[in-house]
Amino acid sequence: MGINATFSLSGTFFEQALEYEQSVIDVFREYFDSGLEELMSEAYYHSLASLWDGDEFLEQVMEQEAILWKLFKVKPKTFWNTELIYSKTIAEYVSSLGYRNILAEGTAQIVSIHFPNYLYRQHQGLTCF
Numbered sequence: 001m002g003i004n005a006t007f008s009l010s011g012t013f014f015e016q017a018l019e020y021e022q023s024v025i026d027v028f029r030e031y032f033d034s035g036l037e038e039l040m041s042e043a044y045y046h047s048l049a050s051l052w053d054g055d056e057f058l059e060q061v062m063e064q065e066a067i068l069w070k071l072f073k074v075k076p077k078t079f080w081n082t083e084l085i086y087s088k089t090i091a092e093y094v095s096s097l098g099y100r101n102i103l104a105e106g107t108a109q110i111v112s113i114h115f116p117n118y119l120y121r122q123h124q125g126l127t128c129f
Contacts, residue, residue, distance in 0.1 A: 002036045008080040011044035011060075011067050025071060032072050041065060041076040041099065050081055050090050058093055065097075077101060 007028070017024040031037055043049055044064040049057040061079075068074050078101040079094045086104035094102050 002034060004036050005031075006038045006040060006078070008040040008042050010042060010046040011064050012046065014067050014071060029072060032074065038078065039068060039072065039074050039076050040078045040080045040103070041068065042080050043082055046082050048082055048085070050085060050087075050093070054089070054093060057090075058097070061093070061097060078103065 009028075014025070032039060041061060041064050043057060043060040044067070045060055047056075047060060049060055065075065068076065075098075077099060079097075079099040080103045081090055081094075084103055084105035086102065091102060
């Protein structure tokens with residue numbers, strides 16, 4: 001019994017937790033081991049790199065993947081970009097790294113024609129919701 005939750009925690013959050021309060025990592029590890037969670041990936045610095053430098057963006061995502069693997073032995077399936085920013089280019093980057101899902105913010109014009117839980121498909125089967 002417990003609460004299912006999804007977390008997206010930046011690499012800088014993990015750096016601070018490791019430096020100042022290791023027990024925070026232990027609490028998350030215990031929760032993740034319970035099977036009640038899903039951990040999403042994002043840019044390591046929770047930055048806007050996806051808007052201005054694709055190489056920097058990919059580097060930050062891979063850095064985030066490395067810390068998630070090091071701390072929790074997890075490779076997330078879902079990606080959450082800073083501020084839910086989405087474009088076809090971002091979808092291509094994320095898909096190329098093996099993610100199956102991406103969270104995105106829709107405009108009123110787009111989401112008004114579908115029910116709230118509609119799953120959008122974009123690049124190579126990447127699910128957007």
